[in-house]
Amino acid sequence: AQTVTQSQPEMSVQEAETVTLSCTYDTSESDYYLFWYKQPPSRQMILVIRQEAYKQQNATENRFSVNFQKAAKSFSLKISDSQLGDAAMYFCAFRAGGTSYGKLTFGQGTILTVHP
Amino acid sequence: DSGVTQTPKHLITATGQRVTLRCSPRSGDLSVYWYQQSLDQGLQFLIQYYNGEERAKGNILERFSAQQFPDLHSELNLSSLELGDSALYFCASSVAPLAKGKQYFGPGTRLTVT
Numbered sequence A: 001a002q003t004v005t006q007s008q009p010e011m012s013v014q015e016a017e018t019v020t021l022s023c024t025y026d027t028s029e030s031d032y033y034l035f036w037y038k039q040p041p042s043r044q045m046i047l048v049i050r051q052e053a054y055k056q057q058n059a060t061e062n063r064f065s066v067n068f069q070k071a072a073k074s075f076s077l078k079i080s081d082s083q084l085g086d087a088a089m090y091f092c093a094f095r096a097g098g099t100s101y102g103k104l105t106f107g108q109g110t111i112l113t114v115h116p
Numbered sequence B: 001d002s003g004v005t006q007t008p009k010h011l012i013t014a015t016g017q018r019v020t021l022r023c024s025p026r027s028g029d030l031s032v033y034w035y036q037q038s039l040d041q042g043l044q045f046l047i048q049y050y051n052g053e054e055r056a057k058g059n060i061l062e063r064f065s066a067q068q069f070p071d072l073h074s075e076l077n078l079s080s081l082e083l084g085d086s087a088l089y090f091c092a093s094s095v096a097p098l099a100k101g102k103q104y105f106g107p108g109t110r111l112t113v114t
Helices: none
Strands: A003-005 A010-014 A019-021 A024-026 A032-039 A046-052 A064-069 A074-079 A088-096 A110-115 B005-007 B010-013 B019-024 B031-038 B042-050 B053-057 B064-068 B074-078 B087-094 B109-113
Touching: A003 A088, A010 A019, A019 A110, A024 A074, A032 A064, A032 A074, A046 A064, A046 A074, A074 A088, B005 B087, B010 B019, B019 B087, B019 B109, B031 B074, B042 B064, B042 B074, B074 B087
Parallel strands: A010 A110, B010 B109
Antiparallel strands: A003 A024, A019 A074, A032 A046, A032 A088, A064 A074, A088 A110, B005 B019, B019 B074, B031 B042, B031 B087, B042 B053, B064 B074, B087 B109
8 A cells, every 4th residue: 555645734836936846755665646736715625836756857837846866756846936826735735656546645635824 | 727527615514424526627627646745644635537448556445445437527425524534635636647748737626524
C-alpha cells in the first residue's frame, strides 16, 4: 500500500513571495504519477500539476513547479510570485501505474495562507 | 468548471436513513471514482467504475454501495447512516482507468447526518 505524507499542516507566505510545500511518499511501485491538487474555500478540487515518475524533468505550470526527488521519494511544490488567489488547502496525491486502475491516495493537506 | 456534475450539493438527513448521491462524468469519460472527505479521515478513495463495471474498491463500508449506469452516470448509495458518515463526497472522472491523464473532480455533495 502507498502512503503520502504532508508534514506541514499550515504554511504562510507574503504576496509576491515564493513558498514551497513538502510531500513525501512511500511505495514499492516503479511506475506511478504524482499530483498536487488545490482546494479553495469553495471545496472544488483543482489539479495544479502532475509529474510522471519515469520523467526526470520536473514539471512546471506557469508559477507552479515541482522538485521531484525519486530516490528520496519527495515531491515538493513551489509557488512563485504568490497571489491572494493561491490561498487554499493543497493536497499531494499518488497514483500507481500499471493495473492499479487509477485511484488516488492523498496526503493530509497543507493550508496555505497568503498575506497581502 | 470541470464538466463533472454532482447532485445534490447539500443533503441533510437523520441517522438510520438512506440517501443517494448522483454523479455525471465529463462527456466521453468512461471511468468514475468516488471519494470521501471527512475531518478525521481526510480524503479517501471509496470505489471506481469503468464503463459500468466495478474496477477497484477502497475503504468503502458495507453500508455503502455504488453503480454506474449504461449512460455512464453513477450513483453512490449510503444506508443506515451514522453521524460519522457526515462528509463531503466527491465524484471524479477520467477517460479510462489506466489513463495517464487527469481525474476531473465534481463540486462534491456535502452530507450532514443529524
